[in-house]
Structure formats: C-alpha cells, structure tokens
Amino acid sequence: MAIQNVFNKKSVPPSKNNMSLEQFREWLRSKDTNGDGQISRQELEKALRELGIYFPGWRARRAMAYADINNNGHLDGDIEVTELLEYVKKRWGTSCLR
Numbered sequence: 001m002a003i004q005n006v007f008n009k010k011s012v013p014p015s016k017n018n019m020s021l022e023q024f025r026e027w028l029r030s031k032d033t034n035g036d037g038q039i040s041r042q043e044l045e046k047a048l049r050e051l052g053i054y055f056p057g058w059r060a061r062r063a064m065a066y067a068d069i070n071n072n073g074h075l076d077g078d079i080e081v082t083e084l085l086e087y088v089k090k091r092w093g094t095s096c097l098r
C-alpha cells in the first residue's frame with residue numbers, strides 16, 4: 001500500500017498535452033486578427049509572442065514551412081490546420097497554447 005501511494009503521487013495528471021483539433025481550430029480562429037479566415041505567418045508569430053514563447057518569429061517560420069502545404073504563405077483549409085496541430089504537438093506541446 002505504502003509503495004502504491006508513492007507511485008500515485010508521482011503519476012502525471014491526465015494529459016494536458018492533448019488538445020483536440022476542434023479546440024486548436026478555435027484557438028487559431030481567435031488569432032486571425034484581420035478576419036480573412038486564414039492564418040498568416042505574422043499572425044502566428046504574434047500569437048506565439050503573446051504566449052511568451054521564445055523565438056516566436058523563428059518558430060512561426062518553421063511551423064509555416066511545415067504546415068503550409070500549398071505554399072501560399074497562409075494556413076488555410078483543414079489539411080494545413082491538421083498539419084500545424086501535428087507539428088505543434090510534436091515540437092511545442094499543446095499545453096503551452098492554453
């Protein structure tokens with residue numbers, strides 16, 4: 001029993017790192033400052049800066065290079081948003097977006 005209690009204390013709380021696509025989409029929508037329905041690199045960079053994430057410009061460029069599949073300089077459409085979420089989960093951890 002005593003040993004079990006020790007393990008329980010150390011157990012990680014239920015995943016904070018598991019933002020759903022819908023939550024992520026909602027978050028992105030709130031960062032679409034000019035309301036054109038797309039996320040530009042500048043908007044992504046501004047969002048990261050607001051979160052206090054280091055090197056927001058560099059991170060935004062890397063994320064765009066990964067997720068902007070049609071290379072139009074904006075994140076638009078479900079596929080690109082899904083790609084960005086995958087990238088964010090892998091590289092940043094989505095808990096930082098809350």
Ligand SMILES: [Ca+2]
Nearest residue numbers: 068072074076
């Ligand atoms: Ca695009």
